[in-house]
Amino acid sequence: MTQYRGTKCLNCEHPLDVSDKYCCNCGQKNTTKRLSVKDFFHEFLSNFYAYDSKVKNTIFSLFTKPGHGALEFIQGKRASYANPFRFYLSVSLVYFIIVGFYDKVNKLSDPEEIVSEKEARSRDSIAQVAVLDSIKKAYDNNPNAQKIFPSPEKLVEIKVDTVNVSQKKDTVNKLYYQQDLHSFGFLERTIYKTESMYELVEKNEQITPKKLIDSLQYEPSFFNYFLARKTVQIEEIFGSSKEEAKHKVGQYFMEKFPFILFVSLPFLTIAFYLIYYRQHKTYAEHMVLTFQIMSFVFLLLLLLFFLESFFSISLHAWLGLLLLHYVYKSLRNFYQQGRFKTIIKIGILTILLSFVTSLTGLMMLLFAFLLY
Numbered sequence: 001m002t003q004y005r006g007t008k009c010l011n012c013e014h015p016l017d018v019s020d021k022y023c024c025n026c027g028q029k030n031t032t033k034r035l036s037v038k039d040f041f042h043e044f045l046s047n048f049y050a051y052d053s054k055v056k057n058t059i060f061s062l063f064t065k066p067g068h069g070a071l072e073f074i075q076g077k078r079a080s081y082a083n084p085f086r087f088y089l090s091v092s093l094v095y096f097i098i099v100g101f102y103d104k105v106n107k108l109s110d111p112e113e114i115v116s117e118k119e120a121r122s123r124d125s126i127a128q129v130a131v132l133d134s135i136k137k138a139y140d141n142n143p144n145a146q147k148i149f150p151s152p153e154k155l156v157e158i159k160v161d162t163v164n165v166s167q168k169k170d171t172v173n174k175l176y177y178q179q180d181l182h183s184f185g186f187l188e189r190t191i192y193k194t195e196s197m198y199e200l201v202e203k204n205e206q207i208t209p210k211k212l213i214d215s216l217q218y219e220p221s222f223f224n225y226f227l228a229r230k231t232v233q234i235e236e237i238f239g240s241s242k243e244e245a246k247h248k249v250g251q252y253f254m255e256k257f258p259f260i261l262f263v264s265l266p267f268l269t270i271a272f273y274l275i276y277y278r279q280h281k282t283y284a285e286h287m288v289l290t291f292q293i294m295s296f297v298f299l300l301l302l303l304l305f306f307l308e309s310f311f312s313i314s315l316h317a318w319l320g321l322l323l324l325h326y327v328y329k330s331l332r333n334f335y336q337q338g339r340f341k342t343i344i345k346i347g348i349l350t351i352l353l354s355f356v357t358s359l360t361g362l363m364m365l366l367f368a369f370l371l372y
Helices: 037-064 068-074 084-109 119-138 143-148 186-203 211-216 222-238 241-256 257-277 283-311 318-333 339-371
Strands: none
Touching: 037 068, 037 283, 068 283, 068 318, 084 143, 084 283, 186 211, 186 222, 211 222, 257 283, 257 339, 283 318
């Protein structure tokens, strides 16, 4: 209202005219009216509605006009759309919070499945010891079997210590103790230490890194503890069945998927920049498109998750074709090029994206394994 307008901004003291609704310097509303409860909530709701309308416009544009919203954003129409970077982070965060919470609820609802893999392998080891022990007893009580078959003691020596099963000494690789390593260089010592540790871990899956070092009489140094810890972790991952190992690695990649994509996005943007170099767009303008494409990916995954979880409708078989079509439409609308050129460049981008994400995921897996 004009009766509350002043001649200078109360925030930055920039000179104003009575006809100015807002300060042209800082954007604050030109009013001298004292704040009331009504004004406070009205300002809060208006700001929330403005942000909500941006999100609504962004989502509507993502699903109806791929790439069009990104083009309008870089052309200056930014008040109508949410910030691409912030929107991408929000959508990916919401997706993994919901999916993670749903998985935890499912696990808690079925307590029989909450059994550690170590306990499962321990039970398997105990069962193996019991079976071998029964075979040995049956052999001792059967004279006919003794005439035909060799004694079990000649094949394997079984020592039961909780769940510890060790092979006979002549079938076990040589163990290198601390006194056996003085004549070797650093690299050879490290190899022999790792082999010896792994040999013990294979025979006793319950052994800890400290007991591993004590058994081999190694010095309790940081490096030796590091080798022992990593040896135990390798056995936990790859000592199980192939299906369990694949599941663990796959679960790790799914948990780190948003970060893998986040790290890969700058490299994917470089690919856009190089392939569409003649468009004379800046690196940041190419990045707007990559953020919007990835935001759509997470929104689509969230939609498919709800359909599959609550309505038992699975559309994952069509996911690849849908994403390929979406990227095609996005590139067509954003870069304004013909169909043939767009298809050729999509093929190049697909190869680059697969290579970058795979390399990023492997590097993250390596660093996480070394630092964990």
